Amino acid sequence: MSNRVTIKSIAQDLGISHMTVSRALSNHPKVREDTRKAVLQRAQELGYVKNAAATAMRGDKTPIIGLLLPNLVNEFYARFANSFSMCLEAKRLQLIIHLTNDDINRERQSILKLHEIQANAVVMVPTPGILEDERKYLRDLRVIQFIRKRELQTPSVAVVIDDAAAIGQAVQHLASQGHCQIAYIGGKTSLSSGDSRLSAFITGMQGVGLSPDTNTIITEMPSFSMGYQSAQVLIDNGHVTAMICGGFEISNGALNALLERGMHLPGDISFIGYGDPSYYQWISGGISTIQIPVDDLAKKTADLLGQAPANNQQHTAQQQITAALVTRQSSGAIAL
Amino acid sequence: MSNRVTIKSIAQDLGISHMTVSRALSNHPKVREDTRKAVLQRAQELGYVKNAAATAMRGDKTPIIGLLLPNLVNEFYARFANSFSMCLEAKRLQLIIHLTNDDINRERQSILKLHEIQANAVVMVPTPGILEDERKYLRDLRVIQFIRKRELQTPSVAVVIDDAAAIGQAVQHLASQGHCQIAYIGGKTSLSSGDSRLSAFITGMQGVGLSPDTNTIITEMPSFSMGYQSAQVLIDNGHVTAMICGGFEISNGALNALLERGMHLPGDISFIGYGDPSYYQWISGGISTIQIPVDDLAKKTADLLGQAPANNQQHTAQQQITAALVTRQSSGAIAL
């Protein structure tokens, strides 16, 4: 269309070969200084920008990193994207975000798209489910999983949260205040994260001499509305005095249900959430929660991008980020 | 590197010309049915994905839309990105997000990057400031501004918020409860948004017979910390009974300052924020605020992408989104 400035047009303009221009622009040593200067100046004047497509076509890596998230509405994901984007910028990489809504078909579509533009790598929260033809789509695409981890046929790295200790502490903390009816809402156990968090909860309960009650443990596809509904069910069934959430969306959903009913925390029920959105400190005098250091997570993830995927690494190598329990008002003792 | 599947490799595999493969894959009419079927199946089997770089190099538009936001930490921007991403997906476009942190140099860098990859268009919250060589960087790039509007030398469309009425109502609402010391914190007036919101505030004050007090009006580069500090200054100076914020970040910052001091809203001071993060309803019995329909904003913005940039349009055409005042507890009457 409009006459883009290319190395050829600059070359013609200067009456030299386009190769010389190319070399000058890419700091090749074998260019006479004045030639280089002339080229650089003319390029500057004309507003030359290198065509990434041409570079990509030669097989070079694209400066694009794909990020697949369930959504950006949850503050945890938004903060991750924010931090991650900053890390990438330092590495001169560009971030493409696709929202999966935890739907595997959308995940598939997104990966296909990223493939088309030859994304350098994809960082993803894997959606629940299995893709038959996944291997085909993931080929030639570096994959970093985070939060959750799915078995892939492609070698991949995972950055996961080590929250077992924090969840155990949450149970202990509640038990020490006299709670013995502690409910748990978490992701379905077919998710790696759902599985490990539930285990941590159960282990924690047993550790303080409480027997986990299957009636007050709910694990389903994690989402805001799942948390919302589960919390209502638990309350309606009565006799639950405390509640621990094992998921970002779940936590917000459950909290919403409680607040919407005008419940007082911890007056009516003790609550420990998951993730630490900025506003948890301002609600109900402070919401206790399991806090994930999102900036660390982003940084560690970004650092993995720098490394070449070692062939001798585990089929699925893991990085851990440690979560911590933050206690505020919402997890106090219940009124009798 | 690894053997990507291309039309040529498929062609060779099938013993036909790559042109036939190309035609078959792009639904060209002049291909024998069985040929097409064979090609389609083989492509399917091998996991062929079209190379976007090759397409782009031929001058076709890239399916990439750039989005330049100050950050993703503010829930408003995160929600916009979320909605916008969903709209784009429906149009089979991909979203690249760059965070500017309201720094014009980062904006410049981002646009350059988007240029390199031949982004189809860029949607941006323009940062404060002016770029001398902006024209050069924006050439060949469709621009949609939103929230704020900068005069560009390139024709561009803007989607802005019509919040004058809502701000006027906010003043009225406070005045009707007996407030006469109403402070205002907003963006600097060199920003189009800062300018228009301040005007609306002043007009509103005059409308209810109050004279705006320059000591209780603060306009600066908008940010969380600016809102945070400004609120503290206003409180320390005393005699302010109500506060209106004119910006997303400012609102959160100011609110944080108030809550951190343990102030009661509206007991100690009446407060009306800007934007409506999900949690405003849960804090202090509900934070009154000026609400912007973010989904509408995203949708309207995405719709603009479909339209070819009409040449006969205004140099900077405008779309308006109307804001509304939402009153909750925080804007009640002050205790005397």
Add this chain to the structure above:
DNA sequence: GTGAAAGCGCTAACAG
């Protein structure tokens, strides 16, 4: 219906 050639912008490899 199908194929061969050319060219988008760039750089590696080989001439000078």
Add this chain to the structure above:
DNA sequence: CTGTTAGCGCTTTCAC
């Protein structure tokens, strides 16, 4: 130090 050639994957144009 500089220039020429070739080819990345694709589609448009022109043959057959």
